[in-house]
Amino acid sequence: MWILWLIVGIVFSVAEILYSGFFLIWFAIGAFLTIIVSFFTDNILYQSVIFLVISIILLLTLTKHFAKKFASGHTFPTNIDSLIGKKGIVIQNVGKDSFESGLVKLDGEIWTAVSQDGNAIEKGAVVQIHEIKGVRLIVSEAQN
Incomplete structure (x- = not known):
């Protein structure tokens, strides 16, 4: 048996x-x-x-x-989550509110971006990614 x-x-x-x-x-x-x-x-x-x-x-x-x-093991950021915290360069001005999106170049890719704090960000500025909503990066000007 x-x-x-x-x-x-x-x-x-x-x-x-x-x-x-x-x-x-x-x-x-x-x-x-x-x-x-x-x-x-x-x-x-x-x-x-x-x-x-x-x-x-x-x-x-x-x-x-x-x-x-x-x-409850540790999770590692993958795919899109790994972009949070990285820095990119503004290639088209980011406007004052979420309706005025701009463009940010990050890791060789172009992303639509909006300002996190509502401040306009000029072309050429370095920004830090705080969040991703849909296909838009939520950014603020990076502090040196």
Whole structure:
């Protein structure tokens, strides 16, 4: 019978790898622990009950803990978020309010930009990116 539980454990392990939600892993562990029980009894009903009890106890007690532990890891800025904090050069004046956008060159790309504090920013000024809303950079003149 232990081969049955080994196969069940492998199936749940592979399914967890594909799903990766800390749900099926507990059933895989339950199946692997049931292998030990299968050496002491051939009764499939007892083995199944042990499998379900172990799996459900692990599911109810450890899922939230592991999900929080791995979800609260450090995040790294990627794609557009990595632009925040960088500096660019104004190539078309940025107006006084959000209706008067200008153009900023940043990392070789041209972006539409608006002033964060409502002050006009002249062509050639160095600006710092504070936020991105849609496809517009929210900038202010960089302090040296």
